[in-house]
Amino acid sequence: MIKKLIRKILGTKNNKGGRDTSTPIVIGPDEHRIEPRLLSNNAVRVTSTLQEAGFEAFVVGGAVRDLLLGVKPKDFDIATNATPEQVRKLFRRAFIIGKRFQIVHVIFGQDLLEVTTFRGTTSDSAPKDEHGRVLRDNTFGSQAEDAVRRDFTINAMYYNPANEQVLDYHGGIDDIRARTLRIIGQPEARYREDPVRMLRVVRFAAKLKFTIEPETAAPIPVMAPLINNVPAARVFDEMLKLLMSGQALACLQQLRKEGLHHGLLPLLDVVLEQPLGVKFVTLALDSTDARIVAGKTVSPGFLFASLLWHQVLEKWTAYRAAGELPIPALHLAADDVLDSQTEKLALQRKIGTDMRDIWSMQPRFERRTGKSPHKLLEHPRFRAGYDFLLLRCASGEIDGEIGQWWTDFYEGDEIAREELLSNVGRAGGGEGGVKKKRAPRRGGRSKGAAGVAEGAGGDAGGHGGDGE
Ligand code: ATP
Ligand code: MG
Numbered sequence: 117m118i119k120k121l122i123r124k125i126l127g128t129k130n131n132k133g134g135r136d137t138s139t140p141i142v143i144g145p146d147e148h149r150i151e152p153r154l155l156s157n158n159a160v161r162v163t164s165t166l167q168e169a170g171f172e173a174f175v176v177g178g179a180v181r182d183l184l185l186g187v188k189p190k191d192f193d194i195a196t197n198a199t200p201e202q203v204r205k206l207f208r209r210a211f212i213i214g215k216r217f218q219i220v221h222v223i224f225g226q227d228l229l230e231v232t233t234f235r236g237t238t239s240d241s242a243p244k245d246e247h248g249r250v251l252r253d254n255t256f257g258s259q260a261e262d263a264v265r266r267d268f269t270i271n272a273m274y275y276n277p278a279n280e281q282v283l284d285y286h287g288g289i290d291d292i293r294a295r296t297l298r299i300i301g302q303p304e305a306r307y308r309e310d311p312v313r314m315l316r317v318v319r320f321a322a323k324l325k326f327t328i329e330p331e332t333a334a335p336i337p338v339m340a341p342l343i344n345n346v347p348a349a350r351v352f353d354e355m356l357k358l359l360m361s362g363q364a365l366a367c368l369q370q371l372r373k374e375g376l377h378h379g380l381l382p383l384l385d386v387v388l389e390q391p392l393g394v395k396f397v398t399l400a401l402d403s404t405d406a407r408i409v410a411g412k413t414v415s416p417g418f419l420f421a422s423l424l425w426h427q428v429l430e431k432w433t434a435y436r437a438a439g440e441l442p443i444p445a446l447h448l449a450a451d452d453v454l455d456s457q458t459e460k461l462a463l464q465r466k467i468g469t470d471m472r473d474i475w476s477m478q479p480r481f482e483r484r485t486g487k488s489p490h491k492l493l494e495h496p497r498f499r500a501g502y503d504f505l506l507l508r509c510a511s512g513e514i515d516g517e518i519g520q521w522w523t524d525f526y527e528g529d530e531i532a533r534e535e536l537l538s539n540v541g542r543a544g545g546g547e548g549g550v551k552k553k554r555a556p557r558r559g560g561r562s563k564g565a566a567g568v569a570e571g572a573g574g575d576a577g578g579h580g581g582d583g584e
Contacts, residue, residue: 337375393426417470
């Protein structure tokens, strides 16, 4: 009771007139109108198993937000008052993950659900770095405390599939209706605790097309440099989410608008301030967004290779001008760019290798005689390199003829391929003179889609976050 009173008096600045945040507003199905078909069966399986064992269990966070917006959530997080050990015992395939704050991964076939025990409020004694970033904070708590720790009002609602009620502690439902992104609590304090929240504001605003509430937005340009103290792997994870949100271009524009791009991430400086590369990057991000929206995979290696290509080009030209041969010059340029980015971005080795493969394949597309084109077709990353080549054509960097030739060669049968090779020979080194006759198609792929390479998506995980 006293605790409640103190909380009421202190209030939190940004929770709309000091509303009591220790008890939730309960919203029934008639009001929230969540469509049951958007709910995953496995999420219901997890909540009902926990509930049958006597625990509380809810779908939480982004999934509830998406359900309320009528969007199918891409994953379901579950919050419970059961401890990780209690959760683990209830499921056949369940694994406790994380050293500092343990969560449980419950697996059904391909589906992974994250089950988290309610977390307690951040105590003043929690260890912090010299800028106030919370380093460790592992206590379990009540549902109300768990809600306070979440980032935005729209991400702090709990849905119980059993009685179809949504519990809303921070006015999230009103903010969803008003399409407003509002941080919970005092904005400066929340960004200081975890500066990644500034990147999250931008991502959600751009992705959901929500307006950032003025007090939530105000401190960002001033506090932006705090992102420098966040471990690179976490910034990378958040950047990847941003780039793979299906609204990458809008996100990057919003980053710039909020004053978050400058001097923070070398990648963004490069991407947003390179006049020559803007068209290329725009095309690359457009096609990435289109693939995500269509539910296709996107390869992080392809994405980062695109974002940094014009930096590579610039250095490649400089090395050649200094007398290096084209191929070694390209490798040197790639080394330089990857070195300058890895420190801040913690690009995973696999992604770096993919980027290098894609870049170093590019000069090989210029060799269109003899056995070279056949060999290139067999390259395990051919498709990514070819898609990249098409982007270069579409952006006007190189002649579209070369992309068309490769499309014909790739899609053609043996006879068409021989004809293409001899035509190039006759025209002399591949310039002009290529017959535009279309070769028969192989498979049903869409022609000339400067898309992101298939088959390498979803491998960007594995960085340990230390926030939520
Ligand atoms: P997405 O649709 O992109 O997955 P999400 O809201 O589910 O969006 P997650 O990163 O999956 O985002 O996080 C799940 C939930 O955990 C969030 O909805 C929020 O409640 C909480 N959360 C995540 N990161 C933070 C953070 N840095 N600070 C506070 N709460 C966070
Ligand atoms: Mg999520």
